Each structure stands twice: as C-alpha cells, then as structure tokens.
Amino acid sequence: MTIRVGIMGYGNLGRGVECALKQNPDMELTAVFTRRDPGSVKILTEGVNVYPAKDAKDLADQVDVLILCGGSATDLPEQTPEYAKYFNVVDSFDTHAKIPEHFAAVDKAAREAGNTAVISAGWDPGMFSLNRLYGSAVLPDGKDYTFWGRGVSQGHSDAIRRIAGVKDARQYTIPVESALEAIRSGETPELTTRQKHTRECFVVAGEGADKAAIEKEIVTMPNYFADYDTTVHFISQEEMERDHRSLPHGGFVIRSGKTGWDLEHNHVIEYSLKLDSNPEFTSSVIVACARAAYRMKQEGMTGCKTILDLPPAYLSSKSGEELRKELL
Ligand SMILES: NC(=O)C1=CN([C@@H]2O[C@H](COP(=O)(O)OP(=O)(O)OC[C@H]3O[C@@H](n4cnc5c(N)ncnc54)[C@H](OP(=O)(O)O)[C@@H]3O)[C@@H](O)[C@H]2O)C=CC1
Numbered sequence: 001m002t003i004r005v006g007i008m009g010y011g012n013l014g015r016g017v018e019c020a021l022k023q024n025p026d027m028e029l030t031a032v033f034t035r036r037d038p039g040s041v042k043i044l045t046e047g048v049n050v051y052p053a054k055d056a057k058d059l060a061d062q063v064d065v066l067i068l069c070g071g072s073a074t075d076l077p078e079q080t081p082e083y084a085k086y087f088n089v090v091d092s093f094d095t096h097a098k099i100p101e102h103f104a105a106v107d108k109a110a111r112e113a114g115n116t117a118v119i120s121a122g123w124d125p126g127m128f129s130l131n132r133l134y135g136s137a138v139l140p141d142g143k144d145y146t147f148w149g150r151g152v153s154q155g156h157s158d159a160i161r162r163i164a165g166v167k168d169a170r171q172y173t174i175p176v177e178s179a180l181e182a183i184r185s186g187e188t189p190e191l192t193t194r195q196k197h198t199r200e201c202f203v204v205a206g207e208g209a210d211k212a213a214i215e216k217e218i219v220t221m222p223n224y225f226a227d228y229d230t231t232v233h234f235i236s237q238e239e240m241e242r243d244h245r246s247l248p249h250g251g252f253v254i255r256s257g258k259t260g261w262d263l264e265h266n267h268v269i270e271y272s273l274k275l276d277s278n279p280e281f282t283s284s285v286i287v288a289c290a291r292a293a294y295r296m297k298q299e300g301m302t303g304c305k306t307i308l309d310l311p312p313a314y315l316s317s318k319s320g321e322e323l324r325k326e327l328l
C-alpha cells in the first residue's frame with residue numbers, strides 16, 4: 001500500500017517534491033494542484049493530472065498527504081490552515097517569527113477535521129531546528145550558532161518576488177567571515193543578527209517599475225531583511241537566467257558546551273549541509289515528514305506537529321525491525 005501524495009503549488013519546491021517521490025518507492029504522486037491555468041503547468045510524471053487548486057477538496061479521497069509548496073510570505077499562512085480541513089498536510093513554512101501563530105491556526109483546523117499536519121519541514125526550520133534541540137538537550141551549559149550560505153534562500157527570494165513590479169529575484173545569504181572565524185576558533189561571542197549575515201539580492205524589475213520603491217520595500221521588510229545589511233542589484237532577465245540558474249545553499253549549526261564539576265571540559269557538536277539544490281534537499285526532508293505524518297495519522301495522532309514532534313523512526317521507510325538491525 002503506497003502513500004498517495006498530492007502537491008499544492010508547482011514551483012521550485014513543487015518540482016523538488018515530484019522528483020523526491022521517485023526516490024521513495026513507498027510513496028506515489030497522485031495529483032498536482034495549481035492556482036494558475038492547469039494547462040500551463042507541465043509536470044514530469046506521466047499519468048498524473050494537474051488540477052485547479054479550487055478543486056482540491058473534491059479530490060481528497062485520492063490523496064493521503066497533501067504537500068503545500070507555496071511561498072511562506074503570502075501563500076502558506078492562508079493555504080495550510082485551509083487545506084488542513086480536508087487533508088493531512090505538510091508545509092515548509094519558514095517565517096520563523098510567525099511559526100507560533102501559524103502552528104495555532106493549522107492546529108485548530110487539523111484538530112477540528114481529525115487530520116495530521118506537519119509545518120515548517122525543511123532544513124531551517126527543520127533539520128537545523130532538530131540539531132539545535134539535540135545540542136541544547138545534550139549540552140545544557142553551552143551556546144549554539146547557526147550560519148547559512150553563501151547560497152540562495154528560497155524564502156527570501158520568494159518574498160522579493162511578491163513585491164509589486166518584481167518579475168524575478170534571487171537572494172543570496174552571506175555569512176560574515178569574522179563571526180565565522182571567531183566561532184570556529186572556539187570563541188562564544190554574543191552576536192547580533194546583523195553581525196552574522198549579510199543579504200545580496202538580484203532583482204528583475206518589470207517595465208516601468210519603480211526601482212527605488214522596490215529596493216526600499218526589500219531592505220525594510222520585517223522578518224526578512226530589516227535586521228540585515230542588504231544590497232539590491234537590478235539586472236535583466238537574460239542576466240538572471242545566465243548567472244543565477246542554480247539554487248545552491250548550505251550552512252551549519254554549532255553547539256559548544258561544557259561538562260565537569262567545574263565545567264572544565266569543552267565539547268563541540270557540528271551539523272553541516274552543502275546543498276547543490278536547496279529545493280531538492282528541502283523537498284527530500286518534506287517527503288520524509290509526509291511519511292511520518294501519514295503514520296501518525298494511522299495511529300490517531302492528529303493536530304499540528306513540527307519536525308521536533310515526529311518520532312525519528314517514522315521518517316524512514318524501513319520498519320522498526322530493519323532499523324534496529326541496521327542502525328542501532
Ligand atoms: N524550511 C525550509 O528549510 C525551507 C523552506 N522553503 C520555503 O519554500 C517556499 C517556496 O519556495 P519556492 O518553491 O522556491 O517558491 P516558488 O516561487 O518557486 O513557488 C511558490 C509558488 O508560486 C507559484 N509559482 C511558481 N512558479 C510560478 C510562475 N512561473 N508563475 C506564477 N506562479 C508561480 C506556485 O503556485 P501555483 O502553482 O499555485 O501558481 C508555487 O507554489 C519558500 O517561500 C520558503 O518559505 C524553501 C526552502 C527551505
């Protein structure tokens with residue numbers, strides 16, 4: 001019995017989920033939904049139809065888990081609570097400051113419908129969140145640091161694309177080298193958001209768009225850019241397609257902590273990612289979380305979860321017996 005997966009929203013993440021499902025034979029794609037004209041959306045999986053998003057709830061009996069691949073800036077706050085009424089859902093919501101309110105809205109909808117929802121699946125939030133939890137649980141006397149990049153943040157790129165007059169955008173996150181060196185040398189400084197990363201944006205503006213207004217909206221955008229030193233470059237669509245086609249990213253979480261009666265012993269935990277494709281890696285995490293959501297629903301564990309609430313074994317396609325044989 002395969003787990004039947006639907007995709008809501010066909011962009012970088014939607015294509016990534018479609019691809020990731022091919023690497024998970026216990027799961028299959030059964031439907032793709034889009035707010036655009038379905039005829040304009042070409043998917044790569046034969047035998048699967050593209051439907052209008054407005055028809056999704058009528059096809060709920062064909063989907064065990066609906067994976068929401070919309071943007072966190074404006075799509076997911078509406079879509080995840082709405083579709084949790086009809087489906088088990090997974091999303092990648094990554095506006096960190098708004099995760100508590102998103103969780104509450106999705107939890108209300110999922111509980112009322114008896115569905116299971118997983119929000120904020122991916123790598124940050126997601127795998128990095130898990131490693132921050134492991135680090136602080138194991139080394140309570142310590143500090144952790146998270147660094148991203150240099151790479152393309154999909155959330156920040158999506159947020160810029162939502163600005164009136166913007167045709168396309170990529171945002172690169174760049175770690176501040178001096179901060180990196182201090183942490184790697186074992187120092188544990190207090191660093192402000194601005195002292196850890198800068199952000200560089202490449203934007204294609206529409207014909208006649210007000211570039212000064214676009215730049216101002218970017219650099220002052222709360223939760224995304226306001227707390228960072230941000231630069232904005234306006235380029236042509238040709239330059240965008242020539243110089244910014246790939247979506248690499250990565251980063252690491254470091255936890256340094258002390259043990260011993262006099263806290264005399266130092267320990268460092270590091271978890272790092274080097275990603276050729278941010279969307280494909282993120283989608284692979286999301287697909288594993290969709291498997292866990294399905295299993296939790298089968299066991300009556302409904303309502304909203306984050307990756308921190310998922311039993312690790314439920315992420316794997318292997319049975320408990322196989323995992324105990326191979327991984328313990
Ligand atoms: N937690 C994490 O670690 C991560 C989270 N993310 C999140 O994933 C979100 C989605 O990122 P990403 O997939 O790159 O965003 P995209 O901009 O590629 O897609 C977002 C939505 O826009 C619509 N869309 C896509 N292409 C077009 C187009 N050509 N014209 C019009 N509409 C289009 C699609 O909806 P429709 O088909 O309905 O039109 C799609 O679902 C990000 O906002 C980010 O928050 C991303 C990476 C990591």
Ligand SMILES: N[C@@H](C[C@H]1CC(C(=O)O)=NO1)C(=O)O
Binds near residue numbers: 124125149172278
């Ligand atoms: N959510 C991020 C994933 C990581 C990357 C990131 C950043 O560069 O600011 N923050 O978290 C994304 O959308 O790519």
